[in-house]
Amino acid sequence: MNSLYWIELFGVAVFAIAGTLEASRKRFDLFGVLVLAFVTALGGGTLRDLLLNVSPLAWIADLTLAYTALIAATLAFILVKFVAIPFKALLYADAIGLAAFTVSGTQASFDLGLPGLVVVMMGMASGIAGGIFRDLLANEVPLIFRRDVYATAALIGSLVSYLLFLFGVAEFICVITGFAIIVAIRFAAIRWQLSLPRFLFTTSYRQPSDKENS
Amino acid sequence: MNSLYWIELFGVAVFAIAGTLEASRKRFDLFGVLVLAFVTALGGGTLRDLLLNVSPLAWIADLTLAYTALIAATLAFILVKFVAIPFKALLYADAIGLAAFTVSGTQASFDLGLPGLVVVMMGMASGIAGGIFRDLLANEVPLIFRRDVYATAALIGSLVSYLLFLFGVAEFICVITGFAIIVAIRFAAIRWQLSLPRFLFTTSYRQPSDKENS
Amino acid sequence: MNSLYWIELFGVAVFAIAGTLEASRKRFDLFGVLVLAFVTALGGGTLRDLLLNVSPLAWIADLTLAYTALIAATLAFILVKFVAIPFKALLYADAIGLAAFTVSGTQASFDLGLPGLVVVMMGMASGIAGGIFRDLLANEVPLIFRRDVYATAALIGSLVSYLLFLFGVAEFICVITGFAIIVAIRFAAIRWQLSLPRFLFTTSYRQPSDKENS
Numbered sequence: 001m002n003s004l005y006w007i008e009l010f011g012v013a014v015f016a017i018a019g020t021l022e023a024s025r026k027r028f029d030l031f032g033v034l035v036l037a038f039v040t041a042l043g044g045g046t047l048r049d050l051l052l053n054v055s056p057l058a059w060i061a062d063l064t065l066a067y068t069a070l071i072a073a074t075l076a077f078i079l080v081k082f083v084a085i086p087f088k089a090l091l092y093a094d095a096i097g098l099a100a101f102t103v104s105g106t107q108a109s110f111d112l113g114l115p116g117l118v119v120v121m122m123g124m125a126s127g128i129a130g131g132i133f134r135d136l137l138a139n140e141v142p143l144i145f146r147r148d149v150y151a152t153a154a155l156i157g158s159l160v161s162y163l164l165f166l167f168g169v170a171e172f173i174c175v176i177t178g179f180a181i182i183v184a185i186r187f188a189a190i191r192w193q194l195s196l197p198r199f200l201f202t203t204s205y206r207q208p209s210d211k212e213n214s
Numbered sequence: 215m216n217s218l219y220w221i222e223l224f225g226v227a228v229f230a231i232a233g234t235l236e237a238s239r240k241r242f243d244l245f246g247v248l249v250l251a252f253v254t255a256l257g258g259g260t261l262r263d264l265l266l267n268v269s270p271l272a273w274i275a276d277l278t279l280a281y282t283a284l285i286a287a288t289l290a291f292i293l294v295k296f297v298a299i300p301f302k303a304l305l306y307a308d309a310i311g312l313a314a315f316t317v318s319g320t321q322a323s324f325d326l327g328l329p330g331l332v333v334v335m336m337g338m339a340s341g342i343a344g345g346i347f348r349d350l351l352a353n354e355v356p357l358i359f360r361r362d363v364y365a366t367a368a369l370i371g372s373l374v375s376y377l378l379f380l381f382g383v384a385e386f387i388c389v390i391t392g393f394a395i396i397v398a399i400r401f402a403a404i405r406w407q408l409s410l411p412r413f414l415f416t417t418s419y420r421q422p423s424d425k426e427n428s
Numbered sequence: 429m430n431s432l433y434w435i436e437l438f439g440v441a442v443f444a445i446a447g448t449l450e451a452s453r454k455r456f457d458l459f460g461v462l463v464l465a466f467v468t469a470l471g472g473g474t475l476r477d478l479l480l481n482v483s484p485l486a487w488i489a490d491l492t493l494a495y496t497a498l499i500a501a502t503l504a505f506i507l508v509k510f511v512a513i514p515f516k517a518l519l520y521a522d523a524i525g526l527a528a529f530t531v532s533g534t535q536a537s538f539d540l541g542l543p544g545l546v547v548v549m550m551g552m553a554s555g556i557a558g559g560i561f562r563d564l565l566a567n568e569v570p571l572i573f574r575r576d577v578y579a580t581a582a583l584i585g586s587l588v589s590y591l592l593f594l595f596g597v598a599e600f601i602c603v604i605t606g607f608a609i610i611v612a613i614r615f616a617a618i619r620w621q622l623s624l625p626r627f628l629f630t631t632s633y634r635q636p637s638d639k640e641n642s
Binding site for chain 3: 216245263264265266269328331332335338348350355358359363364365366369409410413414415
Binding site: 023026028029030031032034035036038046050055056057059060064066067081136137138139171 | 478479480481542543544545546549552557560564569570572573577578579580583623624627628
């Protein structure tokens, strides 16, 4: 449980920064930034706790999480005012947060003795939710739905760490391995604009008479 | 409870297909498709379970629901790659899922002995939520808010099945009747572009000096 | 607890009206209006009850809340058909609902003996959630993220009423004071187009080579 706590704290800090970066691009004021940072940083864990019926929520039970989000967001806010932060910084920060929350969600579900499919789905949900909330509120198409190997990274990372947990591998190794896999896949996708092979894409056939409204 | 289970399973499959169809139009990759299909298929039931404090969630307690969503989405994904699927297919699939989840949500709430207004509202919420989540994530205006007799269908179906439950009619009849009503209303609306009478619409008076920003 | 109940009821009515006004601008039909009004009016309290693990939800336990939303929305719907309602009416209605739900969420969390940071965050969340749900579903950028002293008002009102609760001030005074502060700040911001000082804004440096897609 020790590494679970620290990876979650790390994910909260990084996602708070990601939320601040996204809010900065939208020119929010300080308190709008803090709201978006909180939702991004605490949203995934909150969703996981709600679905798994864990009460009280992690950030209600332990104030460190909320204060971490607050401090990380404030520091990032100040930094952004003085340093030019490229858009890719948001993508890399999001990738790190995605990795942290995916493996912490996977471990939390595994510790509850849930079936494998649920563990992997809950891990993915914990990882992707914060970014989805952030993008929805900022009126952006969620990153997960762009052509960039996002859900795939979360899936593979969650699956691998789940299997490692299942085989009794030391907790620290499971967490670090899953985290590293997701970060590696996402960083490569961002760096080299990767996407899945063509046959794994859908194609959309639209008849000329299709009307968008019912 | 037997028909409740089967109608829910049916709704999960159909909404997974609807989610896949919508993801296909947005050209998601396979895993983005699966994520959108899962959210659409399991979102309404999850929201209902959360609001009614049912724990564990239906799809955590019974893996059949998640596997159904997975298989239905994958099959639909493969189908879409070979066959041209018109936009209306999505509307019809959504209508069937709406009907299935509305009646299952109505029955689940009724079985808990809740007041009539809550039963009908919870039934409607269960039915419309999956589609709303799907449309929000896909960056579409939710179907329920277009001029096409959507909420009305869910309301009438929920209300009628609730009244049938109340009068002690056999469970199977209540479920099938409510389901058929919603499907009939939505199919008619899609087929003949129906909408409510003019007096049931709002009109928006905008003064020339209205500015969209505060 | 008496003033908590009445301020919540008042907030439900006002937010139902705000939801109806927003739906009117989008030309929803009557039932689409009712759905949006319900989500706006009951969304904040529902989110608060979910996060605080309060079961059953306030509007399931007490039908008055749902009926209040229903009646307020229907009356507003009828009014809108006959009277030109300017956009600013929506902003003022939203401000009153924001104030009501922020202080009721703050009090509800305080009564549970939660830490100060959680009480203030939960108060803010209860206040801003209804408007965010309304704007998301209506496909608008949430009001909280426009440059207009929105989150700030909720924060100050929640913080002040929390401190008054902490110092043992009579409950009625705490509630009215917090409510008045939020209403005053938001009304001033709407009336005089106020925004925070420039240094509390973020600026966004975009390098020319920034591409929006990863």
